[in-house]
Amino acid sequence: MNTSNSLKETIPQKFNKILLTRNPWFKKATKGIWILFLCVVLGFPLYVLSVSVNLFGLFGDMPSLKAIENPKNDLSSELISADGISLGRYFRFNRSQVTYDQLSPDLVNTLLLSEDHRFYDHSGLDFRAYMRVIFGVVTFSSSSKGGGSTITQQLAKNLFSTRGEELDGPLMVGPLRILISKTKEWIISVKLEKNFTKEEIITMYLNTSDFSSNAYGIKVAAETYFDKQPSELNVQESAVLVGMLQAPSFYNPKRNPNNALTKRNEVLYKLYSHGYIKSQAQYDSLRKLPIHLDFAVQNQNEGLATYFRTVILNDLMNWCKEHGYDLWESGLKIHTTLDSRMQRYAEEAMAESMKPQQKTFDTHWKGKNPWIDEKWNEIKGFLDSRIKQTETYRNLVARYGEGNDSVKIMLKLKKPMTIFTWNGERDTLFSSMDSLNYYKRFLHAGFMSMDARTGAIKAWVGGINHKYFKYDHVRQGTRQPGSSFKPFVYGTAMETGYNPCLKLQDVSPTFKVPGGTWSPPNAEGDRGTGEWMTMRQAMAKSKNSITAQVLQRVGEVNVVNFAHRVGITSPLDAVPSLCLGVSDVSLYEIVGAYSTFVNAGIHTEPFYITRIEDKNGNVIENFVPKTQQAISEQTAYKMIYMLMGGVQEEGGTSRGLNFNLRTDNEIGGKTGTTNNASDGWYMGITRDLVSGAWVGGDERSIHYKQWDLGQGSKTARPIWEKFMIKVYADQSLEYKKGQFRRPSAKMDITFDCSAYELPDDDSGTAQEDWNPNNE
Incomplete structure (x- = not known):
């Protein structure tokens, strides 16, 4: 009977029986593995559930399902000319949306192959990438390290500031902070994947990413660095912008051109290794190209109709207050009557006229001061009285006190300064008094043109240079x-x-x-x-x-x-x-x-x-x-x-x-x-x-x-x-x-x-x- 039972035992069973009877440590190890296994299988889901429901308020809030289904994307409001040209934006973060169809194929493929080449094969979480990261950490292998975050996770971080204070909880300190934040990104990513198509996720990610230089979103980034629309970006330009996603300031091609060039070439190599760049010769040709920038930071001092944008701001703010919109974040499309061509002609006409006019004026007053009274005599103490009207003077008085000699000393202290000239900006050493004396000598101008039949203003130039005046x-x-x-x-x-x-x-x-x-x-x-x-x-x-x-x-x-x-x-x-x-x-x-x-x-x-539209293109109000x-x-x-x-x-x-x-x-x-x-x-x-x-x-x-x-x-x-x-x-x-x-x-x-x-x-x-x- 015993012999029969022993014959029925398999060799592995015999082997395990011997190990368990003769090696107590193995029994403990097996028990530990089972406990660890059960902790992972049961404990991890419980942990994720705890984070998702913010158990006992320890983990910090999670975005609501409604917020995830309809994520809020802070958008700049845009002024659009009558001929469809962007005149500028009002923003806290300079961001403007594009659709997937407005992204160049080179840009989309560069993003996917560089950042998440299995994007279409996962549902928000790339477990193969996580194994690679864990293996790299355990083995100290740099070749196996790298970001495990998917594009969807990066989008979750962009949309809901998972690393910020808004979603903080008591347990989010030290190393636990990163773990819990990552967990929230995993949860949000899975929900995003359920609610949006892959193309929508790609578009949302590019629309919400920071590209430094006050450029948020791919549209503004393309305009800022290359004066192009996203649909016009080629491979090397796409590689520059995609390379910036990991560290926008460090890889900023304007501030850190060497870093940007190195990173761009790394991205190009990924495209080559994945076969998007077809040959070694094409890759070598692209990596040798310099980064050609057409750089212009977008602000209210640059572009067309700078004075117009500033002056009508109060009108727009009042309208938004009355209608419940935030001009800076609602993504409004404000269609104006200005014609970009006529606006450009007006600005050109003013510059072409005022530059020689200023030269004539300077020659006319050479060696003398142009501020004169009704009897054509110079006004004594003119600059001393005008400097007291400046913010600089008020700040100095607040710091040193009225009548203190330090105020006069500081007003005459020369410091590096960039000044306006009709031949372009110039760096110089000026004191506050020097600056006042210099700028008071300029002639100023205004120009406006309107269609008499409709009342539509076609051009508005409020001065000679909005940055300085x-x-x-x-x-x-x-x-x-x-x-x-x-x-x-x-x-x-x-x-x-x-x-x-x-x-x-x-x-x-x-x-x-x-x-x-x-x-x-x-x-x-x-x-x-x-x-x-x-x-x-x-x-x-x-x-x-x-x-x-x-x-x-x-x-x-x-x-x-x-x-x-x-x-x-x-x-x-x-x-x-x-x-x-x-x-x-x-x-x-x-x-x-x-x-x-x-x-x-x-x-x-x-x-x-003429009209104002919401971020989805719905007309909110027409103006007559x-x-x-x-x-x-x-x-x-x-x-x-x-x-x-x-x-x-x-x-x-x-x-x-x-x-x-x-x-x-x-x-x-x-x-x-x-x-x-x-x-x-x-x-x-x-x-x-x-x-x-x-x-x-x-x-x-x-x-x-x-x-x-x-x-x-x-x-x-x-x-x-x-x-x-x-x-x-x-x-x-x-x-x-x-x-x-x-x-x-x-x-x-x-x-x-x-x-x-x-x-x-x-x-x-x-x-x-x-x-x-x-x-």
Whole structure:
């Protein structure tokens, strides 16, 4: 019986029986292995479950299922031009999404082969990779080490900050912190794989990754480093960006080009080893190439429409507050009226005009200071008073105390500084006083162009350089418009029934004012030549004397009302000097007001946003400009005819416009210059565009010594002229040469001024009683 039983035992069973009876240590080892096995099989799942439910609050919170199914991706909101070009973004983290179809095949394959070549074979966790990592750690083998994280795990870390403080728990200290964080990434990864396709995960990962240089997401990274879209990236460019994923700053090709080159070549080798790069020759050729960057960090000082982006920020913030959006993180698409081509032409026109203008100004004041009082004497202590208005001065006073000598010493302490010049940035040694003295000598400018028919603003240039001069001279700044205000005086007369052909004598009238009388002189300094001229000729030549006569006839209050109806929103003083444009207005409102003339008397409030979409492309709101019939179509066209006089009448202030610009084209224009030439303006109208330019010093006391050098025809008109030449040269734009639209109804007057010639009045009596509607 015993023999029979012993025969039935297998050799392994006998071997185990001998070991267990003769070797107690083996029995203990076997028991330990079983215990370890049971701990792994049962304990690990319990551990993972504990982390997932945050047992007793020890492990820290986990993202909710809803959050994982609909992960929040902080997105920058983007301004988009009317022709579909990105003008810039508002962001905390500069990130903008792309779809999978917008990724180049080279980019996708570089990512997969370099970071996770079994991506399509796992469900978020790559156990073969984990075994490789464990083996490498145990054997101290560098060839077997490496990241075990999958792309899905990296996405989990990007989306939910698993290494940050938001998901912290009491046990997350020391080595346990890494283990628990990794565990959370495993759990999230599995859930992400259940809720999204592989292509969606790839796209989300690239959209949420940091690429240094304030570039978050592959779209911004491609634009920042290569000035390309992700769909345009080639193999070597893709290798640079994918290489940055492990350590964005360390492998930044701008800051650390050698590190980036080495890493790029490592990525290229992986592509070669996996067969994506087909031959040794192709690999050798690619690895020898330098990294060609087209680098530009995106911020509010770079790109097109920098002033526009900054000025409309408050409007957008108010809209977001009202509608429950975060401008910085909601990924809004803000479609604007600006045309990127016209915006570029406007910025070019300003630079091309202001660079030589600044040179002229510097030469004019060489060896002297340009800040002068009303008697043309230098303002003493000007810089000392202005430095006290700076943040630097306030900070020094807060640190050392008012009146402390250290404040003066620090203000005069020279330090390395990068300054603006019209030939590019320059490094120098400047003190705060040096800097103030340098920048106060610059002339500034503003320019705006709008479509008179729609009210859409097409170009907005608020200054000469947003990085160094933040103040916007389109809407923020208000200055005296000078003679560019005169059309509102004549417009009131046209509405009252006056005819552009009415002749008045060039003699300055006298007004009773508090303390005495006032007679406005002409720009030449005289009170008139006595010459008879039509109202059209008078406005074309910008005669103060005759404009004052018109104001006297129609009344100051009526002029104020007329100006406000057609679009001026700033307060206007109903005083005799109103005819010379002494009340401050903005370029934004005066361009809008002139547009009323071109738009058949309908005032359309200038606007710049057409619609706002959410991050998924759903339209949240459409914007329609506000319109009202401000003046009659007849009055509007009379003013177009009056403004064309500046180009057509002998002695008109727009006669000097480029000949090709005037050929086969109807143009109206009006210059404006303040008494001391501190402000130069030019307003130009065409059949569908109304544009305006302003040029002047940072303060009204900074200007030319000679009035003729600072007049609008020399300072501001060149900007408008260069802009329009560029616009007409671009055949892709809808704005062409042509005639102004004629009124739909027959005019109540004829513009043949010869029909209204009256015999010379030997008595010199002004024709004030002449009825323009009776021949």
